[in-house]
Amino acid sequence: MSESTFAYDEQLPRVPLPTLEESCTRFLHWCAPLLTSDQYAATAAAVEDLLRPDSPARTLHADLERFDRTPGVGSWLDEFWPSRYLGRRDRIALNANFFFLFRDDTVLATSTGADQSERAAALITAAVDYKLRLDREEIPPATQRGTRLNMAQNKFLFSETRIPGAPQDTVRVPYSDEWPGHSEARHIVVFYRGNMFRMDVVGAGGAPYTPEDLAAGLRAVMKAGARRAPVNVSPGHLTTMARADWAPLYAALRPANNAAFDTIETALFCVCLEDFAPRDTLHACDQLLHGDSGNRWFDKSVSLIVFADGTAGINVEHCGLDGTTILSFVDDLLETSVSAHAERSGAQPQGLPAIEPIEFTLGPEARTEIASAAASFAQYAADTATSTVSFDFGTARAKSLRISPDALAQLSYQLAHKRSKGFNGATYESIATRQFRNGRTEAMRVITPEMLEFVAAMEDPALDRDAKLAALRAAADAHVRRAQECQRGEAPEQHLWELQWIQRRRGAQLGATEPMAFYDSPGWIVSRDDFLSTSSAPSVNIQFFGFGSTSPTCIGIAYVLLPDRWNLYLATPKHVARQMHEFAGHLKGAVAELTELLTV
Structure with a gap:
């Protein structure tokens, strides 16, 4: 019997929590090559101040030790990651999301024609196969040179969506207190020419649709969305906004658009169909990174993007997923033929999948905001050289x-x-x-x-x-x-950064509000x-x-x-x-x- 996906996660060693002295010593060693002698002296003095017995850093580190000992906490970094990723207030589109451009000679690609709908259907088939195996915890635990790796990030692959908020964003995701267990969603969101559609990929009886049925569904989407949506009615543009600006707008739009948001946020993943072939490899990469933001939902954890000539890739929202997890996922998708994925998942012919447009109720102010977001992001992308x-x-x-x-x-x-x-x-x-x-x-x-x-x-x-x-x-x-x-785990930066975050989160509660000169020191600023x-x-x-x-x-x-x-x-x-x-x-x-x- 194969080992279950998450079998070893709780048995893995904990991230070691350095002492304050250890991190400060390492930090001085690490930043020294970048500093002048005067800058180093100023940084060393700031470190000495940080290490004094009555420094707020002592109180903050003690609280971090307490947190690390708390039952149910897996790592002293468990609050750090949400602060780092969900706490950012600028754009995530282009600034945080990342992409992979797939090779066009993988087993999955060569098991289909280059037709866009067939290539996209093959990717959907493969992703649904992976999802169902993940639900049954049949994805083998990853190893690297014989060492077991944590598999918890796999829980962020399907039906995960970043939700804009203040003072930081939140995540709507399965395997959580609000949404226990795996996602039962049976649909994805398909984009074409700025139009959004819900499309079922798993039938009512629990069997996935066949690649042929999915390809027919995608062709139906492209036919229904043949007329490009006006810029000011494609809400995907809003996901490119700075999080601080997107959050209040999301809250204002939510009441009148609950059904539309729920469809997007619970969808297994997004599929973005482009109506052009990339000019060259660089153009393909650029489009995967930013593309037409009306044809994206950058808050979604996984968006598979397929161009008119079958070229394909993925855009990933970073808050719960790192590159190594996505690579394992992508390798699984691409190293097996579409027929093998379909057979393994139990796909059955069921006819045309259920498809319906996702429609938003948008007033004049919202349409203006969407158009403004589109123009702003297009300029931002144009101001990026690659x-x-x-x-x-x-x-x-x-x-x-x-x-x-x-x-x-x-x-x-x-x-x-x-x-x-x-x-x-x-x-x-x-x-x-x-x-x-x-x-x-x-x-x-x-x-x-x-x-x-x-x-x-x-x-x-x-x-x-x-x-x-x-x-x-x-x-x-x-x-x-x-x-x-x-x-x-013997690196100083994230430890020292987390102490700064703890002061922001609960410094007043801990009585540790005194400013720490270290975070204004040349070493901290220059080295980062x-x-x-x-x-x-x-x-x-x-x-x-x-x-x-x-x-x-x-x-x-x-x-x-x-x-x-x-x-x-x-x-x-x-x-x-x-x-x-x-x-x-x-x-x-x-x-x-x-x-x-x-x-x-």
């Missing part, structure tokens, strides 16, 4: 050169950044920590002393090959050590002002992975390291686009140079 870079180089080649593929990638990024901008700045890398109970990710800071020494060595014409190679190896080793620290924000997604079933920039001067780097390829999607604000393109150019040179240096 690029793709691809190397005929992969993990197999890196390993043959006896270097960690991720270390080689990060060393290349730093060398290219120095050559394009003249300096090295704060760099974030996401490190998965799903081996812990309720584990998600850890914030790794890439700039180590060894990294800066490596960049300096590469730029020093007086140094010979052996000296440069030694600096490269030292930086790569330091990078791997830091990544391993993060994997063990990202010039590069990086994350990798290894899967042979995807071409590209992407997300938006995280600050006005940041380049977002989403990269896919495959055995024989290395694909990157870059995003940055348009006003610094030139620097991004220069970075991309220097990156090609850096990769060639490091490869040559490592080749004996």
